[in-house]
Amino acid sequence: MSNIRKYQAKTITEALAMVRADLGRDAVIVQTRKVNKKVLGVWGREMVEVWASDNPELESLRRPQKPVSSTSVQPAAEEPSRIEQLENEIQNLKAMIAQLARQGVAVVADNAPSGAAGGENRWTALLREAEVEEAVIRELLGSTAEASLSESVLQSLIADRLATSGAITLQEGQPKVVMLVGPTGVGKTTTIAKLAAQYALLQKRRVGLITIDTYRIAAVEQLRTYSQIIDVPIRVVYSSNELPAAVREFASMDIVFVDTAGRSQRNSMQIGELKACCERLGDCEVHLVLSSTTKTRDLYDIVQRFSAMPLHRVIWTKLDESTTFGNMLNVAFKHPLPISYVTTGQRVPEDVEVAEANKLASLVVGGVAPVQILTPAA
Ligand SMILES: Nc1nc2c(ncn2[C@@H]2O[C@H](COP(=O)(O)OP(=O)(O)OP(=O)(O)O)[C@@H](O)[C@H]2O)c(=O)[nH]1
Ligand SMILES: [Mg+2]
Secondary structure (H helix, E strand, C coil): CCCEEEEEECCHHHHHHHHHHHHCCCCEEEEEEEEEEEECCEEEEEEEEEEEECCHHHHHHCCCCCCCCCCCCCCCCCCCCHHHHHHHHHHHHHHHHHHHHHHCCCCCCCCCCCCHHHHCCHHHHHHHHCCCCHHHHHHHHCCCCHHHCCHHHHHHHHHHHCCECCCCCCCCCCCEEEEEECCCCCCHHHHHHHHHHHHHHHCCCCEEEEECCCCCHHHHHHHHHHHHHHCCCEEECCCHHHHHHHHHHCCCCCEEEEECCCCCCCCHHHHHHHHHHHHHHCCCEEEEEEECCCCHHHHHHHHHHHCCCCCCEEEEECHHHCCCCHHHHHHHHHCCCCEEEEECCCCCCCCEEECCHHHHHHHHHHCCCCCCCCCCCC
């Protein structure tokens, strides 16, 4: 049995002498601190208080670790002892948990078993972190037993929902016409430059470019510059009526890319103009270009408004700039359009890839930071 005893004296030397006399030379100091001793009911004289033990196993609780017999023992009177530090940490943790409970935040440890923390399992938490919508989570996990879930199972469940189309396929006897539409600045022109370069330079196909983005001089110049670098012909079209003639001029091409002006989905006149272009082009494949950095609500709105025209594919851009990818899954659930390509940077032509469901699913699952307990607001 070990003894822990308290000794009070005016100086540390006196207190240590008391310890030595009582517990012997091998005594272990557990804690030292300054205390104010009450004299006649008021705070009065400052005393040194030493807690000591004859149990050497308590050594680990002591700080600093110096033998009591040494006259060089310096009391850590002002510093909190290890025990005090631990007590403080426990108090802080208790306060943090209480605060989280008040805010209604479910605290989920990263390795918590399924069913932990108020009925929520870690896969639900992981999908939420990835910004997957609640309804999508429910539908995705609905029929799957929790016990049978793992990261790879979750990944394949997600992959099953991410339809992909593969690369643009060419057709015999006539050019394949591919039009990119989408909101402003998502990367339509850059993606056309990347794809045109891949088809022209790597696959040695005959490629033509048409732009109907004549609202900004810079926009025409941007595509013209790429056409010169890649060495493919370009036609600039000022109204939808001119489109069929431009396509006829490219009758000998394998593939014709049509670049369009970025449209606000909220401007129905602009959307109407794009729709007219689609109708003029007739047999053309429309790829809706979406940025993975756009939030889900806005993406829903964009897809819905652009659905005024026939949409055949989705291209996800700026994957390199996004930290969560749940929005791709959300859109796939609501509008199951096959994904053709993803882009991962500004470099032309390198930063474009044919979309692969498994890779995208692994981004949804793994692109998230580990679940962390948030620091409560002060
Ligand atoms: N980080 C990153 N930037 C990209 C990517 N794709 C395009 N960009 C950049 O996004 C910016 C806009 O690209 P554009 O190709 O001009 O976009 P757009 O959709 O044609 O724009 P508008 O014609 O104005 O509607 C440029 O700075 C591109 O370099 C990508 O995958 N990752
Ligand atoms: Mg553009």
